Amino acid sequence: MRDYQPTHLDPRAPLVLDTRDLPRTPGAMRALERVVPAPSDLGLELIGVPEGSPISLALRLESVSEGVLVTARAHAQLGGECGRCLRDISDTLDVEFVQLYAYEHSTTDETTDEDEVGRVHGDLIDLEPELRDALVLALPLNPICREDCPGLCPDCGVPWDELPTDHSHAQADPRWAALSRLKKRP
Ligand SMILES: [Zn+2]
Ligand SMILES: [Zn+2]
Helix, strand or coil, X not given: CCCCCCCCXXXXXXXXXXXXXXXXXXXXXXXXXXXXXXXXXXXXXXXXXXCCCEEEEEEEEEEECCEEEEEEEEEEEEEEECCCCCCEEEEEEEEEEEEEEECCCCHHHHHCCCCCCEECECCEEECHHXXXXXXXXXXXXXXXXXXXXXXXXXXXXXXXXXXXXXCCCHHHCHHHHHHHHHHHCC
């Protein structure tokens, strides 16, 4: 049996769902859609969901004997930088997750660890941890602006995409310049 840590969820928080109008009769369902501002620190080093950007959620709440089963689809904005050329990337990300939120004192609640399933606190569910996990897991570890991004010129650090095709630093080195002069000699 687990110890109860009182959790006080703010019913007005954008990612807290109120299940009061979902009858606790197995099979009862509610569908809802909402757009929430992205919480802070949602992402990895190079790419993430910008804080405050809109995340569209399509949710289905289903009453099951042990709690509420939530099926969530989320559409989020992505912002970051290309791991090769460091230019800004903006993209979108779609994720889906299904999570059981157990009622307090249900068998599931009393026989599973805190991190195995979610919990219904009173009538409230906090979607944030699962949404965060789903989004972060779906982020690219090595974001690139496009498949064949050529990266940066190692000498001047300018993206190859922004340099003329004949860009070269060969002449900048006096030794190479001297060599090419030698080569040109008849
Ligand atoms: Zn790039
Ligand atoms: Zn260069």
